[in-house]
Amino acid sequence: MIKIGLLGCGNIGRIIAARAENVQVVAVFDANPGRAEELAALCHARPYTDFDAFMKEDFSIVVEAASIDAVRRYGEAILRSGRDIIVLSVGAFADDEFRERLVEAAREVGKKIRIPSGAIIGLDNLKIGQISPPKKLLLRTTKPPASLGMTAETRTEVFKGLARDCIKLYPKNINVAVALGLAAGRETHVELWVDPAVERIIHEISVEGDFGEISIQVKNVPSPDNPATSYMAALSVLTLLKNLENPLVVGT
Template identity: 40%
Template sequence: MVLMITLGIIGCGAIGSDVAKAADEMKEIAEIYAYDGVEERGRKLAEELGKVKFQPVDVFLPEVDVVFEAASQQAVYEYAERIVEAEKDLIVMSIGAFFDDEFRERLVEKARVHNCKIYLPSGAVAGLDGIKAASIGGLDTVTLVTTKSPEAFGKHFDRRTILFDGSAREAVQLFPRNVNVASCLSMAGIGLDRTKVKVVADPVIRFNSHKILAHGKFGRLRAEVENLPNPKNPSTSYLASLSAIALLKKIVNPLQIGI
């Protein structure tokens, strides 16, 4: 029998609606329930897409197999524990919530006890597969270099300027918009305290870029993405939506490519 799943979506903004549209066309997804704190966003999606029904999370939770969160860190704190306690798999986009060590450890332990999975899509970066594999043999350094135009930081520089150079833990306090990428990379590799982050303002670049540099027993890794913004939300990279859709396809596909 072909694997069919029912999907719940929390957050019907840029990423949530991209994922809902893709899921609506996936034959392995039987039904989709969507919820948004702004009710008309969820209702609009339900009107546009055949498989989507608008329902509050507590109502749809017993019906679904997998819940996809693309709302906010607040939503992760609000729903994640209830989702895993209900033995449903969970995909989290607001990965910054995992920056809270105590919350992350409690949630992961609950998922273990309730035998379900928590998936963190690679989002706006490339190279996490290599970092995960390399970490098995031992990583010496992992650095994330985020480069944006000076205007993105509300500044004006006529040359490349390093705004921050320190640990991922410090970086996310000063640059909270880096929190998803820095948290995910740190968890994949050597943690928030040993992962280094450089934040750079460069008047030459046209697109926001995230570059991962790593050294270890495996050799050397260098992976860079120049991100185009999501047309629905310019502060979100389009690749973030695509990584979530790719993860959903991986969940329902018998052929698993990459780690």
């Protein structure tokens, strides 16, 4: 059974720890000791608040469900220790220099950085953009104001521009925009809206290229414990873990 170390014991970490199949969570790490202990008890793992001690445990993959800061701080050390890493805080890769450094580290040690589809659908075949670059790649995201820690009386556009700039302003909220760009091989244009009339997080993806046009709409249930996070993101990681050793690989 594949052994994993969980980096981040918040909302997504808790769902992963409670529901992971075919894998064993052996160690959990969080800056917050209470969260690490609570999750460790839930999945019979050992809790850590010290990264170096966490890394002495026996696991082959780290699942990062913490923050952009955590990816920047620990990503390279995880890879260089000979582990793969699954990254949810994809926004860290909006920084080209950091991303290239991490990819180079992974290449040098023969390890992988895996980015799950997270809170959206369609990353698999959007990769055709790496061969036939899309002319347009737009993500229009609409969230309940509370998920951005805001109040608003009417539908309001809070950001319009490039994903790399949006993630600087909303580092916890627009990871999917960066994931789309990495898949398609070009920067994503983002419109971020808040709307007091919506209860779900709505991602509308529009792509145009030589291959035709793509329109995807995803309406995500916000997680009860963290309205900024979609439940689908946790399910996406669980699915990636479930399929790690499956010889039948579906999707591009």
